Amino acid sequence: MVELLAPAGTREMAFAAIEEGADTIYVGPLGWSRRPYESELTDDEIREVIDFAGIHGKQVRVAVNTYPSPFEEDLFIKKIEQYALWGATGFMLTDIGTMARIRRILPDTIIHVSVGSGITNSRDAQFYRDLGADMIVLPYRWGVTEIAETREITDIGIEVFLFETIQTGKICPGKCIMSSYLKFRDWTEMEGKNYFFGSANRGAKECYRVCQTFWDFTPKNTDTIEVKLRKDACLMLDQIPEYIRQGVTCFKISGRERPTEIIRDLVRFYRRVIDGIMEDTHPDVSDYHPEMEVFQHRWVSEKRKRLGTLMGRADSYAAMGKAASGQ
Numbered sequence: 001m002v003e004l005l006a007p008a009g010t011r012e013m014a015f016a017a018i019e020e021g022a023d024t025i026y027v028g029p030l031g032w033s034r035r036p037y038e039s040e041l042t043d044d045e046i047r048e049v050i051d052f053a054g055i056h057g058k059q060v061r062v063a064v065n066t067y068p069s070p071f072e073e074d075l076f077i078k079k080i081e082q083y084a085l086w087g088a089t090g091f092m093l094t095d096i097g098t099m100a101r102i103r104r105i106l107p108d109t110i111i112h113v114s115v116g117s118g119i120t121n122s123r124d125a126q127f128y129r130d131l132g133a134d135m136i137v138l139p140y141r142w143g144v145t146e147i148a149e150t151r152e153i154t155d156i157g158i159e160v161f162l163f164e165t166i167q168t169g170k171i172c173p174g175k176c177i178m179s180s181y182l183k184f185r186d187w188t189e190m191e192g193k194n195y196f197f198g199s200a201n202r203g204a205k206e207c208y209r210v211c212q213t214f215w216d217f218t219p220k221n222t223d224t225i226e227v228k229l230r231k232d233a234c235l236m237l238d239q240i241p242e243y244i245r246q247g248v249t250c251f252k253i254s255g256r257e258r259p260t261e262i263i264r265d266l267v268r269f270y271r272r273v274i275d276g277i278m279e280d281t282h283p284d285v286s287d288y289h290p291e292m293e294v295f296q297h298r299w300v301s302e303k304r305k306r307l308g309t310l311m312g313r314a315d316s317y318a319a320m321g322k323a324a325s326g327q
Contacts, residue, residue, distance in 0.1 A: 002244055002251065002274055005061070005159070006267050009039035009256030014049040014060075016264040021271035024059040025049070026092060028256060029079060033063040034116065039257040043082070050087045063092040065114035077101060084109055096131065103132030110134045112159065122150040129156040135250060137161070143239075147246045159250035160243060162236045162270060235266075235299055237285055237292045241277050258302055266295060 006022035008014030017025050027049055030040040041049065050060045062083045068076040080091055080102060090110030093099045094117050103111060113119070113128045113136040125136050135157035138147070147158060214226040240251070251274065253266055269291060276282025 002249060002278060004267070004270055004274055005250055005252040007253060007256040007258075007263060008041070008049060008060075009035070009258070010260060011041070011045050011049060013256070013260040013263055015052060016260055017267045018053055018056050018058050020264050020267040022058065022253075022267050024061055024089075025053065026061040026063050026252075026256075028063040029083075032066050032076070032079065034066055035063075035256055043079075046083065046088075047086050050083075054087055059089040060087070061090040061092060061110065061112060062088045063114065065092050065094040065116045067095050068098060073098065077105065081105065090134070092137075093133075099128075099133065100131055113137060115139065115161075122146065122153050125150045125156050126154040129154045135159045137252065144242055144246055147243065147248065151247050157249040158247060159252055160236075160248050161252050161254050162240075162266075163254070164234045164236050164239060235292065235296055237273070237288060240273060241283060241285060244274075244277060262295075262298055262302060269295065 003023045004021065005024045005026060006017035008017060008025040008027045014025050014027065027046050028035050028040045029046060030037060030042055033040055046060075046062065053060045062080070064076065064080060076098060083091075084106050088109075090112060091102060092112040092114045093102065094114045099111060099113075102109065111133045113133045115137045117124075117128070119125060119128075119136065119139065128136055133156060136150075137159045138150075138161075140161060140163050142160075147160075150156075150158060216224050217227055218224040243251075251270065253263065253270065255263055255266075269288075273282075273285060273288055277285070
């Protein structure tokens with residue numbers, strides 16, 4: 001079976017993704033999933049989404065991919081046990097220690113290794129399999145060769161983002177702490193977190209996507225140049241048939257912070273594409289190219305809007321910091 005995994009940054013997005021054919025959706029608890037507040041759900045909302053998915057025969061995975069401090073770990077585990085009791089079928093995790101604990105406590109749950117773990121080679125995949133993980137999210141830079149190598153080493157389920165493979169860029173998803181340098185934000189009583197300072201990797205507000213904007217670099221004795229630390233990925237289409245042949249078991253749509261409408265339409269589109277390939281009724285995906293061009297334009301447009309919002313917030317926080325320090 002090939003699973004279509006869709007984001008649910010809001011209740012409305014969750015309902016739309018399920019109704020349009022997603023096999024599974026993933027949600028993030030407020031303060032525990034490395035996303036902005038508006039793209040995370042309260043515990044009451046998560047329970048409602050799990051109930052809705054169950055009625056429709058679908059599954060819910062919970063992204064708890066922050067790094068809990070020693071003082072938060074018991075609460076972290078307690079929340080995961082609560083979601084499992086409500087009917088969540090799996091969890092997306094980053095922290096190695098809590099991953100091992102969850103496997104012992106919930107032997108039948110599905111554990112996804114989040115992209116936040118920053119794996120770099122196929123032997124990392126085997127490490128996480130030995131730890132008890134069921135699925136591993138591959139980096140955007142990996143392609144058919146890396147998937148085949150992973151398949152030779154381990155039987156762990158392979159999950160890929162529905163982005164084309166890109167080999168350029170200067171940072172690896174999951175190994176970035178740049179947002180921490182912009183602002184440490186405090187919490188005020190949100191889903192168990194009373195008050196603390198931390199980075200996006202700890203669940204503090206958000207990642208500002210600073211890698212996706214242009215930076216000015218002035219090498220010695222040369223003119224200033226603009227560069228991006230990470231190249232933007234395009235939505236995937238042509239690679240899907242070969243990825244399925246290579247044993248990819250889960251295709252993941254990213255975008256909890258995107259508008260519900262584009263996620264709804266992407267789920268409907270990729271449902272048709274994957275079903276056509278699997279049923280061998282439409283293995284030639286070139287017929288979908290005109291639709292994909294429209295989706296790509298919409299995706300880039302929404303991404304630019306989102307980046308502008310995030311960078312605007314970062315600038316405002318920086319200005320507030322300067323004002324507070326009297327600069």
